[in-house]
Amino acid sequence: MIDPASLNYDSQGLVAGLVQTPMGEVRMLGWLNREAVEKTLQSGLVTFWSRSRQCLWTKGESSGNRLRLLGVSVDCDRDALLLTAEPEGPTCHTGAPTCFIEGDPQPALPWLARLEDLLRERKATATHEGSYTQKLFARGAERIAKKVVEEAGEVILAATKHDHAKTPAHRTDLAEEAADLLFHLDMLLISQGLSLADAAQVLQQRHAARS
Numbered sequence: 724m725i726d727p728a729s730l731n732y733d734s735q736g737l738v739a740g741l742v743q744t745p746m747g748e749v750r751m752l753g754w755l756n757r758e759a760v761e762k763t764l765q766s767g768l769v770t771f772w773s774r775s776r777q778c779l780w781t782k783g784e785s786s787g788n789r790l791r792l793l794g795v796s797v798d799c800d801r802d803a804l805l806l807t808a809e810p811e812g813p814t815c816h817t818g819a820p821t822c823f824i825e826g827d828p829q830p831a832l833p834w835l836a837r838l839e840d841l842l843r844e845r846k847a848t849a850t851h852e853g854s855y856t857q858k859l860f861a862r863g864a865e866r867i868a869k870k871v872v873e874e875a876g877e878v879i880l881a882a883t884k885h886d887h888a889k890t891p892a893h894r895t896d897l898a899e900e901a902a903d904l905l906f907h908l909d910m911l912l913i914s915q916g917l918s919l920a921d922a923a924q925v926l927q928q929r930h931a932a933r934s
Contacts, residue, residue, distance in 0.1 A: 725795050727760040731802040739803040742769060742790055742814070748829055750790070750814040751822040755804065767792050769808050788812035828927060835909070835919050842913050860914065867911045874904040
């Protein structure tokens with residue numbers, strides 16, 4: 724975790740705090756003084772400094788829609804925080820999940836963009852003598868598709884093998900098999916000029932149409 728004393732607070736003693744979910748959805752922007760940073764780290768609940776009321780306030784203290792802290796990143800100038808948190812209910816006071824409700828929808832699955840950049844690089848340099856990913860791209864969509872089927876089967880086996888005993892080992896096995904499936908599905912989509920973001924966008928549009 725960060726040291727609150729190491730941050731570069733502005734003339735009002737504040738740093739900006741941008742809250743995002745583990746999947747990368749930006750939920751809100753708030754301001755924190757040193758005390759708010761310390762309370763956030765100690766309590767595990769995102770806490771801000773209210774510039775209008777001139778007091779600390781823990782998000783959700785009245786509504787119950789708290790933000791459970793998962794991690795904190797500091798920007799290069801040390802004057803802004805990226806707070807990754809698990810939301811308990813909607814974040815915006817309007818009842819919307821996010822305070823960023825106007826304009827274009829946020830990109831889905833932001834981190835996966837980094838993986839996809841790497842996969843596109845591997846595809847562009849595909850060779851039968853290269854890395855595993857380069858070799859698989861070189862063998863074409865049919866071989867990648869077969870790996871997707873294979874990995875899907877592994878996910879099913881991992882999910883049903885210990886269906887009545889959801890131990891930490893079971894969760895780990897299932898997560899690892901799901902990661903393999905996701906990786907190869909992403910490869911297949913990229914081989915066809917698509918990406919997981921395209922699939923996520925379809926889901927996003929379907930949800931919007933039914934809302």
